[in-house]
Amino acid sequence: MAKEDFTLAEFADRLGRVRARMAERGLDWLIAVHPASIHWLTGSDAKSYQEFQCLLIGAASEPLRILTRHGEVNEFETCSLADEVFGFGGGETEDPIAAFARLARRHGLLGSRIGLEVPAFYLHPYHYLALRDLLGPDRVVDASDLIADLKLVKSAAEQACIREASALCDKGLERFIAELRPGASELALAGAVYETLLKQDSGIAASPINLVSGPRSAFSHGAPTGRRLAAGDFGNIEFGATAKRYTATIGRQFALGPPTRRMRELYDTVRRASDAMIAAIRAGVPASVPHEAAKRVITAAGLEPYRVHLSGYSLGPGFPPSWAESLALIGASAHRLEAGMVVTIEPPVFIGKEGLGARIIDNVLVTETGAELLSGVSRDLIIV
Structure with missing residues (x-):
């Protein structure tokens, strides 16, 4: 399974470096959207990038939380290091940003200083605008380079x-x-x-x-x-x-x-x-x-x-x-x-x-x- 491709110590080191970089930038939360970022931190190999997905990373010791379409929940739970996995959609159409809003309110993202990945290919412009409006344009900063740059040097x-x-x-x-x-x-x-x-x-x-x-x-x-x-x-x-x-x-x-x-x-x-x-x-x-x-x-x-x-x-x-x-x-x-x-x-x-x-x-x-x-x-x- 993908989460077993590297040692737990290596995954922990990656998360520690991400949180250190978040602290340098004064971020309370980081919302990772790029599938390579999610893979690097959780080991997930899920084919979930065709729809909205994100990984919520708190600056302290908060659990790693994934939001993905319902069809990928089982794979994330089985093959990734995500602590909690939330699905949207199921057998019917659902606005993923509405599902994200419930998570954001439940876990205290609103009003926080938030870094957001805005990667090419993987974040629809409408979803980006909706996230920015929900979280507050003055509270969200582009953090697309945060994990991306940490991944450049290979272990x-x-x-x-x-x-x-x-x-x-x-x-x-x-x-x-x-x-x-x-x-x-x-x-x-x-x-x-x-x-x-x-x-x-x-x-x-x-x-x-x-x-x-x-x-x-x-x-x-x-x-x-x-x-x-x-x-x-x-x-x-x-x-x-x-x-x-x-x-x-x-x-x-x-x-x-x-x-x-x-x-x-x-x-x-x-x-x-x-x-x-x-x-x-x-x-x-x-x-x-x-x-x-x-x-x-x-x-x-x-x-x-x-x-x-x-x-x-x-x-x-x-x-x-x-x-x-x-x-x-x-x-x-x-x-x-x-x-x-x-x-x-x-x-x-x-x-x-x-x-x-x-x-x-x-x-x-x-x-x-x-x-x-x-x-x-x-x-x-x-x-x-």
Whole structure:
């Protein structure tokens, strides 16, 4: 069960650090909404994020209380460390904010200083507005970063999960390479990867596989289709594997037949940009530094207009639709790298007018002196 994935001592340490951070911010209560936050504090793996849910965390020693849709109550009670679980809805429609209001009044949240997570994907704007009006706009502060930032540095047990997930990624990629040939469809190749991952006991990653080839190779996040690969194709694959919800990702570039000079140029630029990022990473470095290192390489190659987004982000336990954490390797980042963080390395170049793109994706563990590459599979261009 999910609550047994880590020791009680580790869960207690996490809760203690959250309450210490709450005290620093003068918060009486924290309302956690993000499923990764709830998972991190209670071990819950419940598929409850499709509807309103929250975890109530008091600043002192109050019980951990979950509000979730009625269908998930049994799973929370059985598989999480929540002290009390409350359900809404049952067999009929019920306003979850009305159910929350009953809890808030019963346990003294009204009139308190409250931190509220406002995460993308998981909190409907109407629910946010209703919570703010109920609790008082002058009493509620955005605390979306409180648990998110505490989760960035991984314990030894968490690192072991990510290493396990990374080894699974390697196996999935090895299967992809073995199946890669002209005539194979993108969907069939994706199916082979998923078959390997699931048979090796990977969990289902939070984001679906990206696999593009031929004229679709300029799509930065293209889903696999029934298109059959052909000689001369250039393409890219990206997918994730999980161990106890902890995600590792991998991405590689491939060519069916000898790559053209332009294909090789794009791949070589991305490879050098990735290498520059890895060389720049170590504890104490601002998260913007490896991003800027990649930008310099891409700019020098004359490809800066085609660098389409950030150069990487932190990884941890993931829930659909994203496995990314709050730290981004990008120019505006306010984060600083710390030993124990796990980040992706993926500076991309995608040129729509040419129908070409390239991206290599690796994960590294930040250490005091550098970056440890977690994948064991070659980063070279795959040529069939």
